[in-house]
Amino acid sequence: MGDVAVGARSGHDGEEHRGRPAESAVPAADSAVTPGSDSGAAEDDRVTGEYSTAEGEGPGGTARTPKKPRSFWKELPILIGIALVLALLIKTFLVQAFSIPSDSMQNTLQQGDRVLVDKLTPWFGSEPERGEVVVFHDPDNWLAGEPVADPNAFQTFLSWIGLMPSAEEKDLIKRVVGVGGDTVECKGTGPLTVNGKALDERSYVYAGNTPCSVDDQGGQFKVKVPEGSIWVMGDHRQNSRDSRYNQSDKHNGMVPVKDVVGRAIVIAWPVNRWDNLPVPDTFDQAGLNARSAAAGLTAAPQGLALLGVVPVVLWRRRKQ
Incomplete structure (x- = not known):
């Protein structure tokens, strides 16, 4: 989840925190925060989902707003298509x-x-x-x-x-x-x-x-x-x-x-x-x-022949 934080961090970020005590890092549940991520941003992403950026709001001129969920009626044809493909595969290869x-x-x-x-x-x-x-x-x-x-x-x-x-x-x-x-x-x-x-x-x-x-x-x-x-x-x-x-x-x-x-x-x-x-x-x-x-009768002579050949091969290898 290295891409949880959105937007570039300002070069003055270090100055804003200079002199302040460092906050202790606490692992988020279900690995919500991964190395290299901003913990606050990761927490927001875990709770509210995806965000898009909009100019003119918040620090640095950007703000994150949730994407509008896709309409059920737009997803329905996709779901029907997937169901039909699965049904065809089952009918062709399974039952x-x-x-x-x-x-x-x-x-x-x-x-x-x-x-x-x-x-x-x-x-x-x-x-x-x-x-x-x-x-x-x-x-x-x-x-x-x-x-x-x-x-x-x-x-x-x-x-x-x-x-x-x-x-x-x-x-x-x-x-x-x-x-x-x-x-x-x-x-x-x-x-x-x-x-x-x-x-x-x-x-x-x-x-x-x-x-x-x-x-x-x-x-x-x-x-x-x-x-x-x-x-x-x-x-x-x-x-x-x-x-x-x-x-x-x-x-x-x-x-x-x-x-x-x-x-x-x-x-x-x-x-x-x-x-x-x-x-x-x-x-x-x-x-x-x-x-x-x-x-079994057909295979028996072949099996006996194989057993007879193995000692000969081993004997020849020993001589060499």
């Missing part, structure tokens, strides 16, 4: 609201629910995991024939900045069942198996539905999920047009990871439906993650 348009995820999600989707973790390289509920862009015309909403301009704007659930009807929401490297299979009415392990889906599959659908349209299948893709299914198994019924598209029913918007983490609306969306326990069962074992 976004989505509205559930159908019954395909009952009873986990009901039509009309609003969910918040985590968009931050994918920026750090995180990929969808089995059991997560994810929002993704339509991979290849999955929504053909579905009714499309027609929001007005104001609703479109609010959706764009993230202050309203997304009005983009090209997004879908399903549960991840298989990830890259998994083998997913349905026989008869189920259970659904992943890498040969049966899933216990009673906690989230719609009551009265069977885990697998007995039909010749895609309900009976055995697929291997390629790397960089996921296999998704709705919790309302007999009322969900998911990966099973899109195997004739260009991705063979898979959803490219790059098309995933993010993971739905919480039901935000209505209030009586507030809840989080955890991964069901069945996806944590031992032996389900066949990819980890395969990765």
